[in-house]
Amino acid sequence: SQTIHQWPATLVQPVGSPLSLECTVEGTSNPNLYWYRQAAGRGLQLLFYSVGIGQISSEVPQNLSASRPQDRQFILSSKKLLLSDSGFYLCAWSDGGRETQYFGPGTRLLVL
Amino acid sequence: GQQLNQSPQSMFIQEGEDVSMNCTSSSIFNTWLWYKQDPGEGPVLLIALYKAGELTSNGRLTAQFGITRKDSFLNISASIPSDVGIYFCAGYPLQGAGNMLTFGGGTRLMVKP
Numbered sequence: 001s002q003t004i005h006q007w008p009a010t011l012v013q014p015v016g017s018p019l020s021l022e023c024t025v026e027g028t029s030n031p032n033l034y035w036y037r038q039a040a041g042r043g044l045q046l047l048f049y050s051v052g053i054g055q056i057s058s059e060v061p062q063n064l065s066a067s068r069p070q071d072r073q074f075i076l077s078s079k080k081l082l083l084s085d086s087g088f089y090l091c092a093w094s095d096g097g098r099e100t101q102y103f104g105p106g107t108r109l110l111v112l
Numbered sequence: 113g114q115q116l117n118q119s120p121q122s123m124f125i126q127e128g129e130d131v132s133m134n135c136t137s138s139s140i141f142n143t144w145l146w147y148k149q150d151p152g153e154g155p156v157l158l159i160a161l162y163k164a165g166e167l168t169s170n171g172r173l174t175a176q177f178g179i180t181r182k183d184s185f186l187n188i189s190a191s192i193p194s195d196v197g198i199y200f201c202a203g204y205p206l207q208g209a210g211n212m213l214t215f216g217g218g219t220r221l222m223v224k225p
Contacts, residue, residue, distance in 0.1 A: 043215050092154075100145060100160050103147075106153065
């Protein structure tokens with residue numbers, strides 16, 4: 001069966017510091033991968049998605065970037081964090097376009 | 113862009129009561145998904161719907177894909193305390209949005225024992 005992992009679970013970082021969040025998927029090949037952000041008590045905002053290694057699409061302009069160095073690895077990064085980057089970051093995968101998406105456990109980021 | 117209107121935004125009910133929530137759109141959707149999110153966790157898929165009129169159950173949960181393809185509802189029967197959480201509808205519109213899943217704003221469910 002397929003599983004999706006996110007690391008770390010929680011992160012507290014100072015403003016201006018770099019960021020790297022990791023997402024890995026097991027049990028499937030060539031998945032579509034997604035990064036979402038969720039503000040407290042709010043809905044999900046799609047940040048990036050990827051249909052293959054090295055292929056990244058950005059949905060909103062922001063202080064963040066994403067990379068897909070391996071088929072089942074998706075990384076969310078920032079060179080300098082802003083206070084407004086705080087939130088709950090969720091990674092998801094699907095078997096292809098317009099398919100059911102399955103979410104990871106999330107990473108809670110607090111920027112101070 | 114596409115929007116999903118989910119209602120109610122929140123519900124506070126007594127344990128044992130039935131719950132109903134729905135999502136509507138001005139656009140036609142060809143897939144409806146219902147997720148539940150526990151506090152501090154990622155959303156978990158509850159039910160997936162792929163055909164207009166489809167009615168699917170998962171334990172005490174029942175969801176339907178509206179005949180017009182512009183709405184879906186989720187019912188929870190005999191609620192229990194562990195039903196607490198945020199329920200999201202999501203879907204792929206028939207036209208536009210590419211591969212992007214459109215989400216409703218969520219329904220926060222609170223159950224009083």
